[in-house]
Amino acid sequence: MTKSELIAELATANPHLTARDVETIVGTVFNEITAALSRGERVELRGFGAFSVKKRDARLGRNPRTGAAVDVDEKAVPFFKAGKELRERVNRGKRGA
Numbered sequence: 001m002t003k004s005e006l007i008a009e010l011a012t013a014n015p016h017l018t019a020r021d022v023e024t025i026v027g028t029v030f031n032e033i034t035a036a037l038s039r040g041e042r043v044e045l046r047g048f049g050a051f052s053v054k055k056r057d058a059r060l061g062r063n064p065r066t067g068a069a070v071d072v073d074e075k076a077v078p079f080f081k082a083g084k085e086l087r088e089r090v091n092r093g094k095r096g097a
Contacts, residue, residue, distance in 0.1 A: 003030075037078055047085040054079045 001009075007026055011019040036043050037053050044050040053076045061072040082090075 040076075045083070047083050049080055049082040049086055052079050052081070053077070 003026065007019065007023050010026065011017060011022045014022065017025075033043050033051060037051055040053055042050060042052045056075050056077055058074040059072050061070045062068070063070050
């Protein structure tokens with residue numbers, strides 16, 4: 001599902017809100033999650049999952065084309081861990097298919 005599909009689904013499910021209002025709400029939620037992660041904070045959505053930032057240490061990598069050694073700097077990467085309810089719902093959906 002893309003962001004625009006999510007907005008369309010939410011707008012359909014909530015006829016009292018305009019598509020523009022739903023777009024603003026979805027954008028605000030995503031922006032707040034992004035801002036919290038950029039500050040190094042953890043974001044937990046009960047029943048859905050938790051977003052956090054993990055640190056990857058600097059390392060020596062390889063250029064796949066030439067095989068030459070390349071220094072890879074330390075970096076932070078976003079990480080998502082699905083919540084119990086989400087995992088259970090996804091697994092229930094697979095059994096029914």
